[in-house]
Amino acid sequence: MNVRAAGCALAGCALLGAALPAADSQYVLQRYARAIAVAASPKVVIYSYTVSQVGPSNVEQHHRIYRSGLDVRDETLSVDGIPLNRKIVRFSRHPERYGVERFAPRTDAYELLFLGTAKDAHHLDYVYEATPLNRSVNVWIDRVTIDGIRFLPRAVRFHTSGVDAAGSGEIEFGSFGKYWMPITADAQARIKGKPARERIVWSDYRFPVSLPPSTFQAPEPLPQATPTP
Numbered sequence: 001m002n003v004r005a006a007g008c009a010l011a012g013c014a015l016l017g018a019a020l021p022a023a024d025s026q027y028v029l030q031r032y033a034r035a036i037a038v039a040a041s042p043k044v045v046i047y048s049y050t051v052s053q054v055g056p057s058n059v060e061q062h063h064r065i066y067r068s069g070l071d072v073r074d075e076t077l078s079v080d081g082i083p084l085n086r087k088i089v090r091f092s093r094h095p096e097r098y099g100v101e102r103f104a105p106r107t108d109a110y111e112l113l114f115l116g117t118a119k120d121a122h123h124l125d126y127v128y129e130a131t132p133l134n135r136s137v138n139v140w141i142d143r144v145t146i147d148g149i150r151f152l153p154r155a156v157r158f159h160t161s162g163v164d165a166a167g168s169g170e171i172e173f174g175s176f177g178k179y180w181m182p183i184t185a186d187a188q189a190r191i192k193g194k195p196a197r198e199r200i201v202w203s204d205y206r207f208p209v210s211l212p213p214s215t216f217q218a219p220e221p222l223p224q225a226t227p228t229p
Helices: 003-018 025-038
Strands: 044-054 059-068 071-079 082-093 110-120 123-132 139-146 153-161 165-176 179-191 194-206
Touching: 025 110, 025 123, 110 139, 165 194
Parallel strands: none
Antiparallel strands: 044 059, 044 194, 059 071, 071 082, 110 123, 123 139, 139 153, 153 165, 165 179, 179 194
């Protein structure tokens, strides 16, 4: 084979490699159902997030979260881009609001219709239209993109409606070790007729084995000195 022929053969292989094979859409849904059934948020996690809100109230904050089960320590580190000299610490108990298991549309609650594929680096993701089986809900999903490697939601598009507010948004997830965690969320809404936008960005995930109990306890006040007579 001469040099020109070899070059043509390599070019042909490259073109063939560029056409990524797509899996059957029903097979993807089967893998998705199995992946969602075992997906769970980490029991213990530390992460940072920034939240930006523009609308009736403007907010720009940077937080660090410590979670163990339902116990949450929320530290506000900066406000409006200005680091706080003394961080604000709040303690609470609640499930993870942005876990993938809370956003993933399940086939017993949604009809999923295959729309097509989307290239994601060196693999394909699978895009589905989601139609809720119960149309009386005020929060619903209309599209999900399923990752072609982990078969978990890469992106979920959602809508909300209520008496004083209605809006839409999208949340994106990604792989952090064995966990599938939120990366960004963007939402737009009208609240009492006024436009509002919100963006959340998560980062700096860590998954320690445990956290000391004192992480979730407010420090006791220092004893006051008794004045001498």
